[in-house]
Amino acid sequence: MRITHEADYAIRVTYCLGLAGGKQCAKDISEMTGVTLRFALKILRKLTQSGITKSYKGVAGGYELNRDPAEISLGEIIECIDGPIAINHCLSNEFQCTRVGNRNECDFHLVFSEINKSLRNELFAIRMDRFLPQKLTN
Template identity: 45%
Template sequence: MKITKEADYALRIVAMLAKSGQQIEAKVIAEQNGIPYRFTLKILRKIVQAGYLKSFRGVNGGYMLNKTPEEITLRNVIEIIDGDIALNGCLSESGCCVNDGSCVIRRKLQHVQDIVTNELDSITFADIIAEMPE
């Protein structure tokens, strides 16, 4: 499993918005995180569509969290961008292995994946911002 650059940026964006607790313009989000502006807009759109951010149009427009930092986990944001987390293709919903039920390797990888996803699910953005410098 490798988190994409887009998911990494999304995590940074949500952390920034969680820490500020206020509405921030897309341009400011892009500049402060070193993310290309158009790419920032694409990421923001996905997170808004998933219901985790809300957007405001116009002169005083911007973005802010639509849920509390306690309600948003690392897993939520990663899966918004990258889809379901799967260490191997056989662990995805489409599954590809003919030995699905009897494969020891699949069972072991599933165990590791469960540990990773449970950990990502247990870390909220409240946890993240609590450790961020002022």
């Protein structure tokens, strides 16, 4: 599994908003994260649709985290952008295995599924407050 650049940037954007502790305009987010404004807006739209951030329209508009950083996980951000975490294509519901009729009887599928579950649990256990200075999280 490889996290896309978009998911990596979404983590940066979320971190930036956590550091700010309040509303930030898209231009400032773009500059602070090194993500182009156009790409940052695309990411912010997805983060807002998934409930990670909230947006404000108008002259005083901007974006801020919709929840406390302690309630937002790396796994949630990655899945918001990239979709369900899967280390192998055989874990996808759309995949039709040509090796065996029932994928649950395939040793490879069972091992990949176990590893995927462990990785997913690890990513969902890591919360954004872990990366923020302690004074911001207290």
